[in-house]
Amino acid sequence: MPENNKFKCEKCEREFSSKEALEMHNNSKHYGATKGLKKLDSVNKKKIRNWAIFIVVILVIVGVAYFMAFRPETPGRYDDFAKCLTNNNVTMYGAWWCPHCKDQKELFGKSWQYVNYVECSTPDGNAQLPVCEKAGIEGYPTWELGNGSRIDRVLTLKYLSGLTDCTLP
Structure with a gap:
């Protein structure tokens, strides 16, 4: 048990009167700083990576479509x-x-x-x-x-x- 029944945040050194208050603080201010959130953090990294890949694919498709639609016309042979x-x-x-x-x-x-x-x-x-x-x-x-x-x-x-x-x- 910490000194004087105080719980201290390792990130910002703020003090709290209960363990629950410290966890709530860490969850809202320092997302992923506690051990319990590391598993959740890896799931979020996968989601973020998947969304990033999806967005890149969409941007490539839009870019190709734009290039095809607005490319300069080449003259016809005749x-x-x-x-x-x-x-x-x-x-x-x-x-x-x-x-x-x-x-x-x-x-x-x-x-x-x-x-x-x-x-x-x-x-x-x-x-x-x-x-x-x-x-x-x-x-x-x-x-x-x-x-x-x-x-x-x-x-x-x-x-x-x-x-x-x-x-x-």
């Missing part, structure tokens, strides 16, 4: 060619549901965004939009060249290049 077609008033008329139009778009890849394109189908796919009716479009895809001539089929990029002054890379 960007200049597609821009040249548009500058020379070459237009493709098509429909969202048309498999041949999809094939034509895939030939351009990322560069398709620069092609002058007119959507002819209604959203439900059951009718033609007025802009295409007025233009007399009867099949898809229809390419209209700068001189007003039209070709109703998928065209290779080489063929389009031959019809225009636009050169392929």
Whole structure:
């Protein structure tokens, strides 16, 4: 038993009148300082480590997603060619549901965004939009060249290049 019935904290040297008061002090002020808390402390270290690993994994996932979403766009292979077609008033008329139009778009890849394109189908796919009716479009895809001539089929990029002054890379 300590002197004068006093219990002294080993960490801060504060004195207490009972062992229970000292334990409460140690639990609140010096967490893990008592022998009984060492087992609990190791459990908490495992939890902290697991949470730290979880947070690091989440940060890595968020970082990769951010990098993928906001990385600089690399130009498409046919960007200049597609821009040249548009500058020379070459237009493709098509429909969202048309498999041949999809094939034509895939030939351009990322560069398709620069092609002058007119959507002819209604959203439900059951009718033609007025802009295409007025233009007399009867099949898809229809390419209209700068001189007003039209070709109703998928065209290779080489063929389009031959019809225009636009050169392929």
